Each structure stands twice: as structure tokens, then as C-alpha cells.
Amino acid sequence: MDGKRVSQQELLEQTNKNRGGKAGWIAAAAAAGLLIAAAAGLCAYAGSYQQVFPGVQLGEESLEGLSREELAERVSPDALLSGEVTVTANGLELGTYTQKELGAQVDTEELTDAAWHIGREEGALGWLKNGWTMLKGRLGGSTKVEAEVSAFDPAILRRTAQELAAGFDRQSIDGSYQLSRDGLYATKPAAGQRLDQEGLVEELEYLEGDPGEVEAPWEELPALDLDLQALAQELNAEPSAARYDVETGKVVDGEVGVRLDPEAAAFALEAAVPGETVQLPAEVVYPKMTAQELEAVLFRDVLSTTTTNVSGTGARKGNVKLAGAAVNGLVLNDGDVFDYNQVVGKRTVERGYGEAATYVNGETVNTVGGGICQVSSTIYLATLLANLEIVERYNHRFYPGYITLGMDATVSWGGPEFRFKNNTGYPIRIDVGYANSKLTVTIVGTKTDDTYVKMTYDLLGTTKYETEYVETEELPWGEQRQKQNGYTGYEVVSYRNVYKGDGTLLSSNVEAKSNYKSRNQIILSGTAGRPVTPEMPDFSQPTVGDAGIPVPPPMPDAGGEPAPPPAQEDPPQPAPAPEPDTDIPGWLLH
16 A cells, blocks of 8 residues: 655644634634624714714814704804805905895705714614714715805895995096185096996896805996186186176175186196196286175265256156166266166157257257257266266267356267266266256265366357348248347367365366357348338337247347356356257268
């Protein structure tokens, strides 16, 4: 029989080999049992765990270990809606708001339930899953829950946009200027801006409750530039004093004198920031007198007063009264020019003027407005005595008789004109009164010294009139009637003499030269019924001329001509029978 002897050593190695295989299986079985036991224990532990499982997170925040009550506090709206929304516009940060401040909302109960139920699934499979969730969390794994945030409240968004607009909106600042006692100031234009509120609400709604940054839409509001060239033309002026406003009857401040260099002003304004007000390099001169100062001395003094007697027909007196009323109360500011025709207006029947004697081609006829030259003449003498500047004046064709030689001023619609200028430095008022057939002109204003004026004249020559006898069959034989008065011609130079209050003569200057024409007297002699043998008519009784004036018998040298009035300083007594005034077109005054 075949066989092999086994040594003791080999037998020992074989025995150990058999024993080692069984031990591995036993160890593995033991390890598996331990794992199963551990897993079972972990699952059992997970099933009894009364906090939020390990690894549960809300966003990046760990909720691990929180009790149900603590979890409810941790997921409050304040905590969940703390994400911020930043609003910007035109490079500016207008404001930052949390989601809650913008009206976002979140369901905290649902979120609490979601976080709490992680690791708490039911059933056998859920029992194993819960253990796995516990193990994963212990090993650093995570399970996240998310808060479902609703979109922002539109009403809150609109209110927020309105609040942001209140801080962002800026009205444009147009270029402007201001003239004050301190100088001339200009404001550099600055563009404005306006937030598009509806557009911003749409941008915020687009976020749908999420945090982030929003660029709000806006628009620029342009500003008007300051035209310095036009400003210089507008302001460049000489200063003017306070004045009397004729329309309101009140004293108003005068104009400020300004000299502005546009180029220098542009340089100063360019250095300013938009919206800044800077002083411009300008020469500013303010009036010497304010309205308040003028008010205190307004119409304080009587500068002159002149009275002339008014005679003639009722129509003539009515014309004088009507023309005087048109001038009465007229106020002239310093520098204003009085224009008689412009002030009185055209003399027409519709305006109440009647027919009175005037001159036409050297003859006396009745025309509408006759007599109004007495008003212009009386005003002229008053202006001379008030030391005012005469701009335009003409003497009558014939000496009128109611005022001193050289002191009259004839007028007519369409010319001649009578004009003077207020050069006193203050407003003046012309007061004209008519009573008891007397016309009085008073000029009131403000005197700054004690000077006064006397008017004188020199009679350079006279031209005597002649008497013409004209036969007419319209009058019976032996009867005479005056057809035309005779006027002596005078050549006169008048002087304006200015005196100090103590009587010292300051100046004596030629005021005007007046040349009054002469006019022949015309006597009509009746020839009707002349006898065959002519007999000299009886001139022992004077016949009656026109206007009831007795006509003296004819004298070979045209006697009865009055002597010229003597030179006088003060207004003379008016002549007893004033001659007609001139109120007809200048081309007829011949």
C-alpha cells in the first residue's frame, strides 16, 4: 500500500491553517453583527431624537440641535426677511431696505414643519432613512431648507418710491440775476433731476421678493442759461431818481444805474458750481433819493404862481376854463417834457369848445377854441418864474394884451407848439384854477435853495399902425363903423433874472425875442344916400364900431394909438380888452 509519511511539523501547519479560516468567518460575522446593532441603535436613537437633526440648514445657517420652540423663534419673519435691497440712481445710493420693509412675506409655519420633519419619516424604510440622516449629519453632511418669500407689496413699493423721489428729485435752477444794494449777483444754471417712480416700482417687482441692487430710472431736467449779453443790454442804464407814478398817484423807487461787462461776468460765473450764486463784476449806482425820501418833500413848495384876467365872450371864457381844466393837476417827473397840445388835445365842438375870436390871415374871425392861448401864455409865464427849461415857444402874431410883452406863448393844433421841461430834480405839479374871470396857474414842487426869478424885457422898437378908411354903400351917408382894430407892432427881448434870497442877482440871461406885427385900423365910411352936393358928415358924435367900441373921428396922423406899455419885472395888469388868440393852423397865421 502506497503512502506518505507526514512529518509532525507539516501536521502542525495544516492544523493551524484550518483553524485560521474559521476564525475569519467568525470575526466577520461578529463585525457584521456589531454594525447591525449599531445601525439599529442609531435608527432607534434617531427615532427618539427631539431636536432638529444634525446637518439641517436654512440657507447657510445651521438649525441643528434646536427644539421645536427654538426652531419657531429662529425662523421668524424678521430673521427670514432680513435680505437687503439697495436702490441707486445717477451714481447715488438712495436707500437700502430689508425684504420685510418692502412688504415681502414668508410662511414660517410651513418652514418650521419642513425643518423639523427632516429625519422623521415614518415606516420601516423611514426608520432606516432617519438613521441614515442622523449618520450623515454627524459625519458633516447637510440637508437644506429654503424659505419661500413672496413678492414685494406693490403699495409699499409705491410709497417707498415716493419717499426716495422726495430725496432725489431736484428742480432745475435757471440762470438768473438779482440786483440789490450790495451789488449785482447771478446764479449759475443747474440741471434738475426727477425719479421715475413707476419705473422704479417695476424694477423692484422684477426682484419678486429677492434681495439685490436696483438702478432706478430717472430723467434730467434742463435749466435755462443766463444770457449775459442780453443782461448787459437790459441793465446798462443811467441811475434815475425816485418818481411819481401818475397812474397810481404814488411815489415809486427809481432805476439803478448799472454798467456790466459781459465777458468779465462770464468769467466769474464760469468759476462757480452749478446752482451757486456769485457776485458779478459790475458798476452799480443807486439813485440818490429813495421813494421814502422823495415822499417827504413831494410838492412841498410853491415854485411860482401867475394870474391873468379873462375877458371876452362867454364862449372864450368857457374855452379858457376847459383848457385850464385839462392841464390842472398834471404831474411832471424830473426830465419830463410838457406838451400843451398833447395835454389839452384837439379843440372840437364835441369836446365842449365854442367859437371865439382868432386870427386867420391877419384878420379876426371866430373859430372853435379861440382863447385857449391865454392858458398857454399864463403857464409860460409861470414856468419862467419857476425857473424851468423852455423847450419850444412862439409869440403871438399880434400882442395879445392880457399878459406882459414877451411873456405870451401862442399855440395851434398842428403847430405852433408850447413845450417846457421839468429840470428841477423833483416832480412838479401844475395847478390851474378859474374863478371870477381870473385864470391862475400855480406850479408846486420842491425847492432846494432860496433863489427866485424876475422877468424883465427891453422894448427894442415899435411899429405904429395906420388907419384906413374904406367907403361902403352898406352904411348910410355920414355913418362910420370900425371893421378892424389897429395894433401897434413891438420888438421885444425878455430876460430871465435869477436872484438869491437876499436879493443878490445871480444871473441875467436873454430868455426870448418876440416880434409882434402891426395891423392897420380899418374904418368903414357909409356912402349910401350921399347928397348931390356933398356935405361934410357930422363927426361931433362918435360912431360905434364892432364889439360896441366907440370909433373916434379920423385923424390925419391916425391918432389915438396907445403908447407901448413900460418895461416891467412882475406880471402886468392885463389890458382891458384882450385881443383874439391864435388856435388855427400855422400856415394860416399870415
